[in-house]
Amino acid sequence: xxxxxxxxxxxxxxxxxxxxxxxxxxxxxxxxxxxxxxxxxxxxxxxxxxxxxxxxxxxxxxxxxxxxxxxxxxxxxxxxxxxxxxxxxxxxxxxxxxxxxxxxxxxxxxxxxxxxxxxxxxxxxxxxxxxxxxxxxxxxxxxxxxxxxxxxxxxxxxxxxxxxxxxxxxxxxxxxxxxxxxxxxxxxxxxxxxxxxxxxxxxxxxxxxxxxxxxxxxxxxxxxxxxxxxxxxxxxxxxxxxxxxxxxxxxxxxxxxxxxxxxxxxxxxxxxxxxxxxxxxxxxxxxxxxxxxxxxxxxxxxxxxxxxxxxxxxxxxxxxxxxxxxxxxxxxxxxxxxxxxxxxxxxxxxxxxxxxxxxxxxxxxxxxxxxxxxxxxxxxxxxxxxxxxxxxxxxxxxxxxxxxxxxxxxxxxxxxxxxx
Amino acid sequence: xxxxxxxxxxxxxxxxxxxxxxxxxxxxxxxxxxxxxxxxxxxxxxxxxxxxxxxxxxxxxxxxxxxxxxxxxxxxxxxxxxxxxxxxxxxxxxxxxxxxxxxxxxxxxxxxxxxxxxxxxx
Numbered sequence: 272x273x274x275x276x277x278x279x280x281x282x283x284x285x286x287x288x289x290x291x292x293x294x295x296x297x298x299x300x301x302x303x304x305x306x307x308x309x310x311x312x313x314x315x316x317x318x319x320x321x322x323x324x325x326x327x328x329x330x331x332x333x334x335x336x337x338x339x340x341x342x343x344x345x346x347x348x349x350x351x352x353x354x355x356x357x358x359x360x361x362x363x364x365x366x367x368x369x370x371x372x373x374x375x376x377x378x379x380x381x382x383x384x385x386x387x388x389x390x391x392x393x394x395x396x397x398x399x400x401x402x403x404x405x406x407x408x409x410x411x412x413x414x415x416x417x418x419x420x421x422x423x424x425x426x427x428x429x430x431x432x433x434x435x436x437x438x439x440x441x442x443x444x445x446x447x448x449x450x451x452x453x454x455x456x457x458x459x460x461x462x463x464x465x466x467x468x469x470x471x472x473x474x475x476x477x478x479x480x481x482x483x484x485x486x487x488x489x490x491x492x493x494x495x496x497x498x499x500x501x502x503x504x505x506x507x508x509x510x511x512x513x514x515x516x517x518x519x520x521x522x523x524x525x526x527x528x529x530x531x532x533x534x535x536x537x538x539x540x541x542x543x544x545x546x547x548x549x550x551x552x553x554x555x556x557x558x559x560x561x562x563x564x565x566x567x568x569x570x571x572x573x574x575x576x577x578x579x580x581x582x583x584x585x586x587x588x589x590x591x592x593x594x595x596x597x598x599x600x601x602x603x604x605x606x607x608x609x610x611x612x613x614x615x616x617x618x619x620x621x622x623x624x625x626x627x628x629x630x631x632x633x634x635x636x637x638x639x640x641x642x643x644x645x646x647x648x649x650x651x652x653x654x655x656x657x658x659x660x661x662x663x664x665x666x667x668x669x670x671x672x673x674x675x676x677x678x679x680x681x682x683x684x685x686x687x688x689x690x691x
Numbered sequence: 692x693x694x695x696x697x698x699x700x701x702x703x704x705x706x707x708x709x710x711x712x713x714x715x716x717x718x719x720x721x722x723x724x725x726x727x728x729x730x731x732x733x734x735x736x737x738x739x740x741x742x743x744x745x746x747x748x749x750x751x752x753x754x755x756x757x758x759x760x761x762x763x764x765x766x767x768x769x770x771x772x773x774x775x776x777x778x779x780x781x782x783x784x785x786x787x788x789x790x791x792x793x794x795x796x797x798x799x800x801x802x803x804x805x806x807x808x809x810x811x812x813x
Contacts, residue, residue: 521753550789551776557762560753562789656755663762665748 276622278630281368283618284638286574287474287531287607288361289375290404293345293352295325297403298377301395306388325392327379327480331487331496333613342611350611351375354407361610362410366618371412371439371642372404373472373531378444379480381418381425389418389447390428397432405437412642414440414472420447422456426463433467439642440470440529444477446506449484453513455660458522465523468649470572470641473510475503475532500577500614504533508541515545515566518558518659525653527641528571535604536579536590539597542567558659568599572641574607575621575633577614587624601629605638695800695807704728704806709771711743714808721799721806722747722782724769729782730808731771732795736787740775742794747771750781784813 292298299310299322315321342350342360351357361370377396383389393416400413415432417425429441441464448456452473464471478487479499486492489505507530513519520526545563553559559566581589594600604625609615622630643649698712698721709722711733718733720743733743750768770779771794780787780794787793798809 550778550787551773553788554748554751554772554777554779557751558753655760657753658761661762663751663764665751665764666766 276619278366278618278622278634280365283366283368283606283634285361285367285370285608285610286529286605286638286642287373287576288357288370288610289351289612290354290357290372290400291349291352291375291377292399292403293348295322298325298392298395298399301398301402302391306391306395325380325383326376327383327482329376329379329479330481331479331493331499333496333500335613337613338611339613339615349375354404354411357611358408358410361608362408364618367410369410369412369644371414371638372400373414373442373474374400374416374444376480377416378442378474378477379482380445381416381420382445382447382477382480382482382484384482386418386421390421390424393418393425393428394432397428397438401432401435401437405435412437412439412644414438414442415469416442417460418447419443419445419457419460422448422459426459429460429463429467429469433463433469436645438469439644440472441467442472442474444474445480445483446478446485451513451517452510453515453517453519455517458519461519461523461526465526465652468525468643470527470529470643472529472531473507475507478506504537507533508537511567511571512541512545512563514570515563516556516559518556518657520566520570521558521560521657522655522659523652524655525650526570529574529605529641530571531574531607532576532609533573534577534579535573535575535594535600538567538573538600538603539593542597554665557663558657558661560657564597568603571603572605572637573600573603574609575604576607576609576616577612578616578621578624580624591625601625601632602637604629604633605641606634695802695809698799698806698808701801701804701806707747709743709745709747712808718743719797719808720745720771721808722769722771724782727769728799728801728806729769730797730799731780731782731785732797734795735773735775735778736792736794737773737776737778740773742771742773742780744774745771746774747782748779 299307311322313322338350344353344356380392381389396416404411405413415429415438417428419425478485487499488502493499542564549563579590704710704723706723709720712719712721719730720733721730733741735742748770749764750770751764753762769782772779785794785796798813800807
């Protein structure tokens with residue numbers, strides 16, 4: 272592992288910082304008069320009442336705190352809700368030159384039950400990010416929050432807010448339609464993102480609100496935050512597989528995806544299975560014409576945070592060895608701190624856990640290449656070369672569902688596949 | 692009939708059907724595809740499944756042809772699909788849809804109405 276863990280000034284891009292509002296008025300002030308009236312003003316009634324909370328509650332909180340201590344400028348404000356204070360903390364080492372803001376619990380909002388309110392709130396949150404955060408420090412960059420339960424409106428919002436040069440991607444966190452993200456219902460979002468040359472960012476944790484349609488870990492509702500912290504990658508595997516198998520990357524060949532908040536340790540296992548199964552199952556999805564792992568290497572990048580940490584003194588070596596079983600992860604992984612989350616990763620810690628030869632690509636080059644930074648010309652849309660969803664006739668001979676064949680001892684055996 | 696093992700008359704091999712043939716203890720799959728005839732070892736290189744119980748299909752690919760965005764099947768490229776995991780192999784040269792495994796193929800020819808099998812290098 273690396274010995275020299277000091278990164279030079281400005282040599283790091285932080286791909287995930289979570290920003291929040293000190294008061295929801297900051298966001299609702301960007302809404303129409305009608306919405307402002309309906310949502311109300313906090314503290315105009317006794318006991319702090321007077322407004323509807325725009326933020327859904329989450330049943331999952333970490334005992335001891337969800338955030339690093341002392342990340343607020345005032346004891347009553349949420350962590351990372353003061354742009355100047357946050358900039359000081361994120362950039363104080365001098366190593367970070369750019370940080371991408373990805374919302375904190377604000378990412379629950381696309382799944383609130385009132386779809387019209389979700390659309391209005393997403394617009395307001397994007398305008399608030401631009402006015403309140405991007406204007407306060409030119410090292411901050413934003414992601415377009417989209418109300419993905421209404422994909423057409425989401426696409427419209429990408430085309431509107433994505434015009435801002437400092438919006439470098441599109442955020443999909445809460446799963447508004449309760450379908451894997453590769454489902455055709457979501458495709459208008461990808462069409463708009465490809466058109467605007469903005470990468471799609473999948474962020475874990477959007478499904479932790481009490482209004483959630485999908486579970487934050489696969490297989491059923493977890494009971495505790497501890498379960499989520501360990502298994503947040505499980506629904507992400509569903510999304511990654513879905514994007515590849517449903518042909519999103521053939522339909523929108525220039526689409527780029529960034530996965531944040533789930534670490535990297537899950538990658539080898541998923542693709543060992545997916546690649547080998549594809550050999551035998553590809554006729555079900557003939558538009559998937561490359562190994563699934565090839566699509567992953569070409570169209571996905573992953574945040575390092577929260578980096579997988581195996582126990583024991585040789586823990587870091589064992590994690591890197593596991594990643595090497597997939598290979599090329601140094602070209603896929605982008606440093607992210609996750610600030611101000613309780614499990615924020617520091618630059619020096621991550622640098623010490625990965626080989627020195629990975630540093631330049633992980634800390635800067637991969638993110639530099641992936642996001643649409645200001646001044647970078649928007650790349651043209653690449654047209655598909657295959658009809659996703661079309662099933663051609665392949666002339667399978669004999670009835671594949673019911674056939675007989677001779678066994679070695681001369682008996683005739685009828686072969687009936689399961690489910691028939 | 693030079694250098695070939697006679698495995699039957701041309702008529703013994705119905706079009707687009709896999710016929711199981713035993714030659715000196717080695718079991719082969721032999722199949723006709725129109726005027727062509729192919730032979731391959733009755734064992735999938737993946738896990739040894741009996742390929743004779745597999746399926747013949749046309750190759751399917753997703754290459755763009757002359758600017759046309761569609762899926763393509765090729766009548767002239769027959770493949771055999773393994774009955775266990777549906778891995779598929781080109782009958783002409785045994786190549787798999789994805790490199791790494793190869794089906795063993797043999798040369799079969801038609802001479803004077805008989806089908807001859809040639810072991811050894813193709």
